[in-house]
Amino acid sequence: MLIIFPKKRKSLYFSIILLILVPIIGTIGYIYIEDYTFIEALFMTIITISTVGFEVVKPLSQNGILFTSFLILISFGMLGYIISTITSYLFGGEFQENIKKRRMEKEFEKIENHVIVCGYGRNGKQAANELIGESRNVIVIEKRERNIDEEVIENKYLHFINGDASHEDILLKARVNKASALITTLPSDADNLFVVLTARDFNKKMTIISRASDEHSDSKLKRAGATNVIMPDKVGGSRMAKLVSNPDVVEFLENIMLKSGGTVNLEEIPCNKLPFSLRGRTIREINIKKKSGANIIGMKLENGEYVYNPPSNFVITEKTMLFVLGTPKQVNDFKNLLN
Numbered sequence: 026m027l028i029i030f031p032k033k034r035k036s037l038y039f040s041i042i043l044l045i046l047v048p049i050i051g052t053i054g055y056i057y058i059e060d061y062t063f064i065e066a067l068f069m070t071i072i073t074i075s076t077v078g079f080e081v082v083k084p085l086s087q088n089g090i091l092f093t094s095f096l097i098l099i100s101f102g103m104l105g106y107i108i109s110t111i112t113s114y115l116f117g118g119e120f121q122e123n124i125k126k127r128r129m130e131k132e133f134e135k136i137e138n139h140v141i142v143c144g145y146g147r148n149g150k151q152a153a154n155e156l157i158g159e160s161r162n163v164i165v166i167e168k169r170e171r172n173i174d175e176e177v178i179e180n181k182y183l184h185f186i187n188g189d190a191s192h193e194d195i196l197l198k199a200r201v202n203k204a205s206a207l208i209t210t211l212p213s214d215a216d217n218l219f220v221v222l223t224a225r226d227f228n229k230k231m232t233i234i235s236r237a238s239d240e241h242s243d244s245k246l247k248r249a250g251a252t253n254v255i256m257p258d259k260v261g262g263s264r265m266a267k268l269v270s271n272p273d274v275v276e277f278l279e280n281i282m283l284k285s286g287g288t289v290n291l292e293e294i295p296c297n298k299l300p301f302s303l304r305g306r307t308i309r310e311i312n313i314k315k316k317s318g319a320n321i322i323g324m325k326l327e328n329g330e331y332v333y334n335p336p337s338n339f340v341i342t343e344k345t346m347l348f349v350l351g352t353p354k355q356v357n358d359f360k361n362l363l364n
Contacts, residue, residue, distance in 0.1 A: 040110040043103050047074065051096050059089045069093075074100040136184075139164055141199050143190035143209040143220050148236055148257060152208050157182040164199045166190040191219045196227065206232040214242040218249055225250025281350070290356045291322075294347045299363055309337035317358040319351030 051070030055061045061069060065082045072079045073096050085093060139162035142153045149165065156163045164184045188195035190211065201207065201224050209220045217235045224233055235251040237243055243254045267275045281291050303311055308321060324332040324339070325346035332339065341347070349359055 040107045044107060047096075047100060047103055054092050054096070055089070058092055059083065059085065070096070073097060074104075076100075136162055136164075136200060137203045138162075138205040139200070139203070141166065141196075141201060141204050141207040141224075143207065143217075144211045144236075145169075145185075146210060146212070149208070149210040152210065153183065164204075166195055166199055191216050191223070193223055196220070196223055201227045201231075204228060204231055206234070208234045210236045212238075214239055214246075218242070218246055221246055221249045221251045288352060289350065290353050291348065291350050292356055293325075294349055294356075294360060294363065296341055296345045296347060296363060297343055299341070299343050303341070303363070304343065305340060307338050307340055308335065311341065311362070313359060313362060316362055317351070318355040319349045319359040321347055322350050323348035 048067070048070050051073065052063065052066045055066035055069050056063065059066075059069075061082065069082050073093055076097070140156050142149050142156075142163055142165045145153070145165050145167035149167075153163050153165055160182060162182050162184070164186060166186045166188060168187065168189045186195060186199055188198070190196065190209065207220075207224050207228075209217045209224075211217050211220065214237055217237065221233055221235050224231065232252045233250055234253050234255060235246045237246060237254050237256050238258070240256070240259075243256070246254045264275065281289055314320060321335060322333070324335050325348075326332065327342070327344040349356055351359065
C-alpha cells in the first residue's frame with residue numbers, strides 16, 4: 026500500500042483552476058469590452074471556448090474581435106493541457122494510487138498492534154523486511170520519496186506515509202497511540218530523540234527502539250523513553266572482532282536469530298496466561314522438555330534479571346519470560362502446554 030505524494034496532484038488541481046478561470050476571464054471581458062449582459066457574455070464565452078460555431082450574440086467591435094481571437098487561442102492551449110493532464114491522471118497510475126490511498130486510510134482506522142519504522146534507509150529497510158517476514162503489520166514513515174522501494178510497496182503488511190517522522194501529525198497519522206512498537210532509524214540523533222519523546226508521550230506502553238550514532242546519545246535516548254538503543258557502528262565492530270576470536274559461535278547464533286521460522290526457532294514466551302495447575306511448579310515438575318522437545322535456555326525474571334540455562338528446580342511464575350529453543354513444531358507444542 027502507498028500513500029499518494031501531494032505534489033503528484035498539483036497538475037490536476039491547476040487544470041481545474043484553468044477550467045474555472047478562463048470562462049470567468051471571458052465573461053468579464055465581454056461585459057467590459059462589448060457591454061454584454063452577464064448571460065450574453067457567458068454564452069459568448071462558452072461558444073468561443075467550445076468552438077461550436079454558433080453566431081455571435083451581437084456584432085463585435087475591433088477590440089471584441091481581438092479579445093475573441095485571444096480567447097480562442099488560450100482555449101486551445103488550455104483544453105490540450107487539461108485533456109493530457111486528465112488522461113495522464115486516469116491512465117498513468119495516479120488515479121489508481123488515489124483509490125489505494127482511500128482504501129489504506131480506511132485500513133488505518135482499524136490497524137492496531139503494528140510496528141512503526143521511522144526512516145527507510147539501509148537500517149530501516151532491513152528492519153521492515155524482517156518484520157513483514159514475520160507477518161507483522163508495518164507502517165514506514167519516510168520523507169524522501171526516492172528511498173521508497175517500489176518492489177515491496179504492494180506487500181499487504183507494508184504501508185507507507187510520505188512525511189517527516191519528527192512531526193506529531195505524521196506520527197498520529199501512523200496511529201502511534203495504537204502501535205505495539207516503534208523503530209526510529211533516522212540519521213540524526215536529534216531527530217531520533219524528538220521522535221522518541223513524542224512517541225512515548227502518545228503511547229506509554231509501546232516498545233521503542235532507536236538508532237544512535239554518538240555514544241553520548243545512548244543515555245539521552247533512554248531517558249527520553251527509548252526501550253533499547255542500537256549503535257550500528259559499535260555492533261558492527263564488535264561482530265567483526267568476535268568473528269576473529271569465535272567465528273563459529275557468531276555464525277551459529279546468527280543462524281538461529283536471522284533464520285528463524287526454518288528448522289529452528291528461538292522465541293520469547295511470556296507466562297502471564299499460565300494455567301492454574303502449572304503455577305508455582307518447577308521446570309522438572311512441568312517436564313516441558315519431554316512433552317514438547319523444546320529447551321528452555323534462559324529466563325527473564327520480574328525484576329529484570331536474566332537467568333541463563335536455568336536449573337530444573339527453578340520455579341516458573343506468571344511474571345516469568347521464557348526463552349525457548351526448538352523446531353517450529355516443538356516451540357508451538359511448548360506454547361500449547363502453557364495455555
